[in-house]
Amino acid sequence: MNVLTYVHAFFADGAHWQGYDGIPRRLLEHIGYTLLALGLAAAVGLPAGLLTGHTGRGGNAVAFVATAARALPSFGLLVLIAVGIGIGLLPVMVPLVLLAIPPILVTTYEAVRSVDPSPVDAARGLGMPEAGILFRVELPAALPLVLSGVRSAAIQVVSTATIAAYVSLGGLGRYIIDGLYQRDYEKVAGGAALVALLALATLALFWGAGRLAVSPGVRRR
Amino acid sequence: MESVTKRYPDGTVAVDRLSLDIPDRAITVLVGPSGCGKTTTLRMINRMVEPTEGTILLDGEDLQRLPVTTLRRSMGYVIQNAGLFQHRTILDNIATVPRLLGWGKARSRERAAELMGRVGLDASLAGRYPYQLSGGQQQRVGVARALAADPPVLLMDEPFSAVDPVVRKGLQDELLRIQDELGKTIVFVTHDIDEAVKLGTMVAVMRTGGRLAQFASPADLLSDPADAFVEDFLGADRGVRRLSFFPSAGLELVTDAVVPLDAPAARLAASGAPYLLVTDPDGRPLGWGEPRDLIAGAIVPEGLLPYGRPFVPGTDSLRAALDCAVLSPTGWAVAVDADGRVSGVVSQQAIGEAIRSAHAAGRGDVAEVAEVAP
Numbered sequence: 086m087n088v089l090t091y092v093h094a095f096f097a098d099g100a101h102w103q104g105y106d107g108i109p110r111r112l113l114e115h116i117g118y119t120l121l122a123l124g125l126a127a128a129v130g131l132p133a134g135l136l137t138g139h140t141g142r143g144g145n146a147v148a149f150v151a152t153a154a155r156a157l158p159s160f161g162l163l164v165l166i167a168v169g170i171g172i173g174l175l176p177v178m179v180p181l182v183l184l185a186i187p188p189i190l191v192t193t194y195e196a197v198r199s200v201d202p203s204p205v206d207a208a209r210g211l212g213m214p215e216a217g218i219l220f221r222v223e224l225p226a227a228l229p230l231v232l233s234g235v236r237s238a239a240i241q242v243v244s245t246a247t248i249a250a251y252v253s254l255g256g257l258g259r260y261i262i263d264g265l266y267q268r269d270y271e272k273v274a275g276g277a278a279l280v281a282l283l284a285l286a287t288l289a290l291f292w293g294a295g296r297l298a299v300s301p302g303v304r305r306r
Numbered sequence: 307m308e309s310v311t312k313r314y315p316d317g318t319v320a321v322d323r324l325s326l327d328i329p330d331r332a333i334t335v336l337v338g339p340s341g342c343g344k345t346t347t348l349r350m351i352n353r354m355v356e357p358t359e360g361t362i363l364l365d366g367e368d369l370q371r372l373p374v375t376t377l378r379r380s381m382g383y384v385i386q387n388a389g390l391f392q393h394r395t396i397l398d399n400i401a402t403v404p405r406l407l408g409w410g411k412a413r414s415r416e417r418a419a420e421l422m423g424r425v426g427l428d429a430s431l432a433g434r435y436p437y438q439l440s441g442g443q444q445q446r447v448g449v450a451r452a453l454a455a456d457p458p459v460l461l462m463d464e465p466f467s468a469v470d471p472v473v474r475k476g477l478q479d480e481l482l483r484i485q486d487e488l489g490k491t492i493v494f495v496t497h498d499i500d501e502a503v504k505l506g507t508m509v510a511v512m513r514t515g516g517r518l519a520q521f522a523s524p525a526d527l528l529s530d531p532a533d534a535f536v537e538d539f540l541g542a543d544r545g546v547r548r549l550s551f552f553p554s555a556g557l558e559l560v561t562d563a564v565v566p567l568d569a570p571a572a573r574l575a576a577s578g579a580p581y582l583l584v585t586d587p588d589g590r591p592l593g594w595g596e597p598r599d600l601i602a603g604a605i606v607p608e609g610l611l612p613y614g615r616p617f618v619p620g621t622d623s624l625r626a627a628l629d630c631a632v633l634s635p636t637g638w639a640v641a642v643d644a645d646g647r648v649s650g651v652v653s654q655q656a657i658g659e660a661i662r663s664a665h666a667a668g669r670g671d672v673a674e675v676a677e678v679a680p
Binding site for chain 1: 386387402436451
């Protein structure tokens with residue numbers, strides 16, 4: 086049997102589609118962790134990136150945060166915090182949020198920094214206030230890059246959120262961890278396939294968001 | 307501007323004790339080599355750069371008294387690469403300042419559409435995005451955006467230097483036309499002395515170190531440069547360039563040397579001129595021929611010498627007339643009316659005479675101009 090037949094067997098089993106350990110519930114749990122972690126990371130990374138990018142100050146700090154956070158092992162952090170404060174949502178959220186902040190923060194900073202300076206100069210010269218310049222001139226022009234930063238953060242969180250299962254929480258990681266423990270490789274392969282599909286769905290979602298939110302004048306088509 | 311200085315923290319002086327009285331409802335051009343502080347001077351007027359010393363007054367009021375955004379919204383601002391907002395349509399780009407001033411969306415767009423016509427943009431471009439326009443069109447949008455809220459002052463920072471010479475000439479002519487209609491107080495920065503002389507009512511020549519070298523009308527600048535720096539900056543051909551300010555209307559046109567294609571032999575022999583200009587039955591020029599080569603009734607238009615580029619007396623300057631004569635293979639310039647019909651011809655010598663008398667009427671520098679006029 087190869088992986089594809091495992092995956093097929095997993096999805097074909099009607100029992101996997103319902104109940105407490107069913108696919109819909111685990112999928113929703115997984116999406117819930119992802120949205121929460123991404124939302125928290127965006128709440129920190131976007132304003133910080135926009136502000137440092139607009140003012141041009143704090144670029145070194147941004148680079149430092151990015152490098153430091155990237156060096157953190159997500160799984161190690163999870164175990165460390167779980168040992169320290171016990172299991173629950175917090176030990177899961179800390180590593181996921183720390184994982185998601187650097188791509189959002191750094192890309193947003195770079196995106197705003199690399200906006201063509203001449204429309205910014207024109208806007209300022211025409212009497213647009215600084216907040217207007219940031220949100221109505223710089224952000225619309227930087228949006229494709231900003232979205233790509235949030236997208237890579239989202240993909241990383243989707244795949245890393247499987248660690249939640251290590252501290253007794255749900256999500257698609259349950260299938261992988263339980264499957265390994267029970268030597269149920271159909272379950273492992275099925276869980277992994279679901280994570281991969283969710284990552285692809287995330288990509289599609291961001292592609293659609295880009296189409297809707299980015300002006301045709303910036304997309305150039 | 308009263309003794310305005312801009313000194314940067316590192317000690318660099320961009321503008322040094324500059325005093326300038328910028329006339330209302332006229333174009334004042336700041337011109338000079340790179341690093342002469344002309345752009346800094348312009349940007350101090352809308353406080354994009356704050357002066358270190360000195361005051362800038364607008365209608366007697368210190369600019370520092372106004373809130374900076376209010377001040378900037380009362381001054382149109384046009385920059386080199388237009389600086390359009392890529393994510394907004396052309397119409398919404400132009401409507402920027404009215405929207406900032408709190409006009410309604412419909413009224414702002416109506417005003418923007420009106421301005422598109424004023425700057426010579428086709429209404430079909432309204433819904434396009436900046437990247438779909440040529441450089442020249444983008445620059446027109448930039449001018450329209452600056453004029454949208456009808457500000458009394460227009461600041462232009464090298465607006466036409468990034469487009470090719472043909473488009474630039476079109477934009478310059480358009481600016482002069484718009485200025486005729488609107489009468490704004492325009493401050494225009496350029497490094498191109500030809501552009502300065504063409505557009506400026508007054509021209510301020512600045513030198514490296516942010517000092518004013520001379521502030522004069524273009525004609526005075528060309529006839530009386532204040533010093534060697536200004537003279538050098540004006541270039542070697544300032545004598546010829548100055549002819550742009552003399553009309554060609556006073557030239558005496560010769561009509562004997564103009565003959566129709568079907569002229570009889572007697573007419574060909576009568577003029578005594580070394581060359582005859584042959585015209586078609588409508589009176590439009592065909593080319594030059596020597597009287598002995600022209601056979602009555604059998605003139606072949608293809609056998610004639612090209613007549614070069616004609617000038618229009620009254621519309622064109624003496625410079626244009628002289629240019630025609632210099633370019634003409636016979637040394638004679640062809641004058642035509644607005645419809646392109648020949649009104650006469652004039653020799654280089656006659657143009658030289660006209661230049662001399664024009665200078666005598668003004669207080670020109672006859673010897674210098676006489677050198678270029680044969």
